[in-house]
Amino acid sequence: MAKASNIRLKVLKAVRSVGHRYDRLRFVSMLFSLAVLAVVPLCGLARVDVWSGRHFLLFHEAPFKHALAGVIIGIAAMYVVTFLSNVVAGRMFCGWGCPVGQVSRFGEAVDVPGLKWKQRLRAETEGALFSAAFVLSVMAWWVDPRVFWMGSPAAMAWAWGMLTVGVVGAYAHGRWWRWEFCKTACPIGLYYSFVSPAKWYGVYFRNQHDSCIECDACDNVCPVDLAPRDLMAAIPARGGVSIADAPGRNHCLECGDCIRACERMIELKGEGPVPLLLGYHDGPQRIDREKALTAEQGQG
Numbered sequence: 001m002a003k004a005s006n007i008r009l010k011v012l013k014a015v016r017s018v019g020h021r022y023d024r025l026r027f028v029s030m031l032f033s034l035a036v037l038a039v040v041p042l043c044g045l046a047r048v049d050v051w052s053g054r055h056f057l058l059f060h061e062a063p064f065k066h067a068l069a070g071v072i073i074g075i076a077a078m079y080v081v082t083f084l085s086n087v088v089a090g091r092m093f094c095g096w097g098c099p100v101g102q103v104s105r106f107g108e109a110v111d112v113p114g115l116k117w118k119q120r121l122r123a124e125t126e127g128a129l130f131s132a133a134f135v136l137s138v139m140a141w142w143v144d145p146r147v148f149w150m151g152s153p154a155a156m157a158w159a160w161g162m163l164t165v166g167v168v169g170a171y172a173h174g175r176w177w178r179w180e181f182c183k184t185a186c187p188i189g190l191y192y193s194f195v196s197p198a199k200w201y202g203v204y205f206r207n208q209h210d211s212c213i214e215c216d217a218c219d220n221v222c223p224v225d226l227a228p229r230d231l232m233a234a235i236p237a238r239g240g241v242s243i244a245d246a247p248g249r250n251h252c253l254e255c256g257d258c259i260r261a262c263e264r265m266i267e268l269k270g271e272g273p274v275p276l277l278l279g280y281h282d283g284p285q286r287i288d289r290e291k292a293l294t295a296e297q298g299q300g
Ligand code: SF4
Pocket: 095, 203, 221, 222, 223, 224, 225, 226, 227, 228, 251, 252, 253, 254, 255, 256, 257, 258, 259
């Protein structure tokens, strides 16, 4: 595991020791994502069934070609919805709605230092269950789920085999590849980074001279190694399929981890207000370190 992610895990440990509104928000957004992914095929809005050949479109049985067109249109429609959200709020879907990102969260929850064996087992189980739910909802687009218990021995072996491979793959991704995938390999993330940095809604930094205690928790917790206080700084090439020399804003997942860490640090210090926020902003800010130094010297 990279050194940077060890630092993130230490900050996460401190931050997650108290509940936070983002836990509930993330649970709801992820539930919604998985529900949309599962409901479309399960209700027969669009599904191709490679097992029994009973394909569906608009809740009725349909020829294969029509059902396949429905599946493609359904996937494209989901893409358009997430794209529109990205026009307003950058890669917020990556931070809040993408099941692959959530798999990474479950994967790293196992590595948070100081876990008792029961906590670790719980984290492992949650990760495995979420991975299974994700893989099942993807499979539901292509096969009637009844194949798992009503199929011929060969069909059941095929279905259970696919599920096992998918769960092991998703789980392994969360344990080992994790955010590196979002940073350097995700083609959708790359596309969003190009076309829609969060222009109006997202993480922003305010009040740097009054309230930032320079604890660096926000930098250390960022899963994709950004500087949340300075998202307009250009990020050099990060390898893989990521873009080079674009502002950090383009890469930001708007996941809110930096804000959560910031809120906790400010709370522990008894200071305020919180300098990092998630919301509407009138343009990303840059840290003017010289100005900050001058202001501090002026006060001293
Ligand atoms: S800058 Fe903050 S919101 Fe953006 S990816 Fe990093 S931790 Fe998440």
